[in-house]
Amino acid sequence: MSRKFAISDTCFIIDWSYYKRRECLVKLFDIVLIPEQVLLEVEDERSISWISLQLARGKMQLFTPSPSDLREAERLILEVASRPYLKRIDIPEALCLIVARRINAIVLTENRGALLAAKLLKELKGVTVWRALEVIRESLVRGIIKVTSEKGVKDIFMEYERDTSHVFPKRELEKAVKEVLRCLGMKR
Incomplete structure (x- = not known):
């Protein structure tokens, strides 16, 4: 049985929009959440068109993080930065990790920092990250x-x-x- 929700960072969703079998993503999950911060970073027409289509079809949903989500994401960025063995993450990846932990979603990312953080930080134990x-x-x-x-x-x-x-x-x-x-x- 598939998980109901996924949440995507910028690089993942841009790359994915170029894949000819990209529709499998929205068949695999009931909803793919796109944080506002991710959407703001997407600039190419092809990605914007595909994301817009999925938003209109109800397969993706724009996610507005709460002020507490943003504070927690900023704290996570600093936590990761304080550990030299972890690669840095930015707001989109941090938000994905924080929100996924709270709602039991799968994080979609290619960011090695996010992958390592989910694997090595106790506070992210149980967060699933897929590339x-x-x-x-x-x-x-x-x-x-x-x-x-x-x-x-x-x-x-x-x-x-x-x-x-x-x-x-x-x-x-x-x-x-x-x-x-x-x-x-x-x-x-």
Whole structure:
């Protein structure tokens, strides 16, 4: 059963809008929240058009953070900055992490700082962060994107790389492909 909500940062939603199978995102989640701060950073027409369409269809929803969300996000940014082993995060990523923790949503981001913070900070324990790799993996496993062979699975990930110029880490890609094949009962 899929989680009901996701919340996206800027880089994720811009990259995702260039993916030809981008509709799988709004099939995977009931609602994808877009914080106002994220929408303000989106400047290219293609991304704006796709986000606008999803907002009109009710598949995405504009999210206005409360003053306490903003204070908590600022505090999280400072907490991350105080730890040299963490990569920095900005307001959009911090808001996504804070709101996701409160409403039990999945954070959609490619930001390594957000990934590490969710993994290493006690206050973010239980927050799930997905990159495009996990969204595609989950879409394949749930049959939202259909494939019939190992090559088909690999091709879906490669298609995303071509469409967005975003390259998946090789080891993590191999692990995702293996997991999809196992879940779909395909032999390697």
